[in-house]
Ligand SMILES: [Zn+2]
């Protein structure tokens with residue numbers, strides 16, 4: 477498991493996968509209060525530099541809409557455009573930080589509010605992950621009644637459902653839909 481770090485950059489690959497998975501998690505989260513941001517950060521090993529406020533909730537909800545624009549982009553070209561917009565809006569020039577253990581690279585200044593920490597890590601993480609591992613590796617669940625977004629970090633990159641639960645439910649439905657033998 478990724479060790480705790482301000483933003484998961486212990487190994488660059490972790491930055492990538494973790495950032496993409498965090499991006500999907502933001503899309504799937506209700507974000508009603510600062511406590512939702514605290515929970516999301518804890519689940520994804522993101523050490524927040526400041527306690528989230530209502531402004532962070534509002535900002536992260538806007539950012540969530542931008543992330544959903546990448547998830548729901550209809551073509552690879554549209555996905556790249558949406559990613560470039562995210563990068564322009566969410567990241568600053570790279571910078572080496574010493575604030576938390578060994579020196580490591582951030583794509584934001586030090587000492588920013590949680591909203592900007594989330595923006596930098598999800599924009600860069602998604603862009604890196606999708607360009608390195610395949611632009612198709614971000615999707616919504618293929619189950620009819622599920623819209624959960626996921627980053628496909630599997631080895632073969634053919635994940636279709638958000639969870640084993642949804643995959644099993646879909647298999648049961650396909651089985652029931654089979655014409656019975658005469
Ligand atoms: Zn850091």
Ligand SMILES: [Zn+2]
Pocket residue numbers: 617618619622623624637638639642
């Ligand atoms: Zn699902």
